[in-house]
Amino acid sequence: MLNNILNNIKKKSLKERFLLVLGILFFLLYLVLGLFIIFMKNFPLAMQPIYRIAFGLLLIAYASFRFFRIINDNND
Template identity: 45%
Template sequence: MFNLKTFMQKSPQQRFLFILGLVMFAFYLVLGLTLIVWKDMPVTIERTYRVLLGVLLIVYAAIRFTRVINQKDN
């Protein structure tokens, strides 16, 4: 799991990639939630497909989050 002490011992490149992974997790999560919640989107996609795509993006964000948190040091 995430340990702050090992985070501080990482190289700047590893820290950057870790933070970038968290940013991408947040991006996919927000995009998925936006697709589900936003009713009058400028893009015309059926509500069923929007919800399905939103759930898929949220699941993908969860997978990315677990991979970023459980990274092993080389």
């Protein structure tokens, strides 16, 4: 499986590889931001904890969606 992914990456053009790296970067950004919002005790915005957790989970769900899109696009 990993060998197949690496072969697909090598076959991509420079532009496609750049977009892949950019997609992974934004996936990690949304994931870390969601975790940061959930677990930060001194959150700078006045939000109730339930809304803060819901917003963090929404960001993590969006990160998961982006991750699966990256995986599906990489299989092509």
